[in-house]
Amino acid sequence: MNKTELLSYDDLKRQFFAERPRDVDGVANASAEYYRMYLLRKVFSIFDFKGMPETWDYDYFLTRLFLDGVLCITDTAIGVIPLQCGIYGQNVFLHPTECIIANPVLGEFRRTIDEDCVLLKLQYSYTGIYPILNRYATLLAMCDSSLAVTLMNSKVTFIGLCESKNQAQTMKKMFDEISCGNPAVFVNENAVNPSKFFFNNAKQNFVGEEIQTVKRSIINEFLTEIGIANANTDKRERLVTDEVNANNEEIGANVQHWLDNIREGLREVKKMFNIDITVQRRSWAEGGTNEPTEPSRLSAGTAAD
Numbered sequence: 324m325n326k327t328e329l330l331s332y333d334d335l336k337r338q339f340f341a342e343r344p345r346d347v348d349g350v351a352n353a354s355a356e357y358y359r360m361y362l363l364r365k366v367f368s369i370f371d372f373k374g375m376p377e378t379w380d381y382d383y384f385l386t387r388l389f390l391d392g393v394l395c396i397t398d399t400a401i402g403v404i405p406l407q408c409g410i411y412g413q414n415v416f417l418h419p420t421e422c423i424i425a426n427p428v429l430g431e432f433r434r435t436i437d438e439d440c441v442l443l444k445l446q447y448s449y450t451g452i453y454p455i456l457n458r459y460a461t462l463l464a465m466c467d468s469s470l471a472v473t474l475m476n477s478k479v480t481f482i483g484l485c486e487s488k489n490q491a492q493t494m495k496k497m498f499d500e501i502s503c504g505n506p507a508v509f510v511n512e513n514a515v516n517p518s519k520f521f522f523n524n525a526k527q528n529f530v531g532e533e534i535q536t537v538k539r540s541i542i543n544e545f546l547t548e549i550g551i552a553n554a555n556t557d558k559r560e561r562l563v564t565d566e567v568n569a570n571n572e573e574i575g576a577n578v579q580h581w582l583d584n585i586r587e588g589l590r591e592v593k594k595m596f597n598i599d600i601t602v603q604r605r606s607w608a609e610g611g612t613n614e615p616t617e618p619s620r621l622s623a624g625t626a627a628d
Contacts (some may be wrong), residue, residue: 325353340428343529347411349577352464352484354463354464354467354468355457355460355461355463355464356460357460357464358459358460358463358464359456359457359460361460362451362455362456362459362460362545363389363456364548365545365546365549366389366430366452367385367389368605369549369551369578369604369605370385370584370585370602370603370604370605371504371602371603371604371605372384372600372601373600373601373602373603374598374599374600374601375419375600376403376598378401378402378404379404379405383405384405387405387407388405388443388445388585389445389450389451389452390447390451390452390453391407391408392444392445392446392448392450392451392452393408393410393422393442393443393444393445393449393546394406394408394442395407395408395422395424395434395440395441395443395502395596396440396441396442396443396588396592396595396596396598397422397434397439397440397441398439398440398596399429400429401429403596404420405425405443406424406426406429407424408422408423408424408434409422409423409425410422410423410442410449411423411433418436419436419442419449420435420436421433421435421436421545422434422435422436422440422442437591441588441591441592441595441596442588443585443588443589443592444584444588445581445584445585446580446581446584447523447580447584452549455545455548455549459541459542459544459545462541463538463541463542466534466537466541469530469534470531470534470535470538473530473531473534474531475531476529477526477529477531481500482520483520489514490514490515493510493511493514493515494515497510497515546574547574547577548577549560549577549578550574550577550578550579550581550604552574552607553574560608560625578604582602582603582604585602586601586602588603589602
């Protein structure tokens with residue numbers, strides 16, 4: 324490589340981490356980042372939090388809880404608020420014992436879990452959903468890449484082999500006249516050799532419909548994993564009710580673990596700080612009839628656990 328060549332941030336990162344090949348990157352590309360945001364919004368949409376204090380930032384709360392997997396609720400100089408944190412220490416059951424906070428406004432400090440703070444966790448592993456987002460975002464980005472290739476290939480439909488530059492010019496002119504809609508085109512019989520014309524079967528090479536079907540299947544698999552009702556089954560003529568019910572049970576099982584952990588943490592928040600926040604799964608996500616609505620950010624109502 325020329326030493327004077329300027330490298331982009333992505334190229335520098337690939338060199339540092341020895342990522343090869345440079346043009347095949349399923350995670351660190353714009354298309355995958357688009358799908359990460361697209362899928363994350365779907366996760367946010369299925370949970371309805373109520374009773375959250377007006378001073379809390381709803382988007383911050385959801386983003387940190389689902390991406391980081393943990394969120395510290397503690398008393399500060401500006402009141403009881405949720406804060407991004409790291410975790411430290413282990414108790415007899417291998418659970419963390421401390422929250423480490425580094426906030427640009429409040430500074431750096433520590434809190435002891437269950438003594439002067441509550442640690443909300445999303446999963447038993449104290450991790451977020453980045454692995455899920457990366458997996459499906461990468462697959463969907465690869466579908467888009469394949470779709471772009473098949474669309475490009477479908478535009479190559481005609482090839483003419485020429486023996487000389489003059490013959491090539493004649494064939495180009497003939498093609499221009501045909502493209503302009505001239506009813507008749509006349510050329511010297513020795514100037515064009517019809518046996519040297521090749522028409523590619525663009526439809527045979529076009530797999531766009533199959534790619535779109537695969538893409539829809541990937542999205543349905545993701546929806547099943549995060550607990551949104553969908554038709555994650557093959558469209559067979561003899562699709563029975565039991566198969567549909569099995570898919571619905573799988574949906575409920577996946578999201579229930581998140582709800583159980585969040586609700587357990589919110590009960591501790593109520594006990595320590597007397598802040599009654601509840602969360603439930605929106606009925607449309609379970610296959611109900613209610614349409615999606617805006618999150619109840621500041622509602623003081625109570626939802627059944």
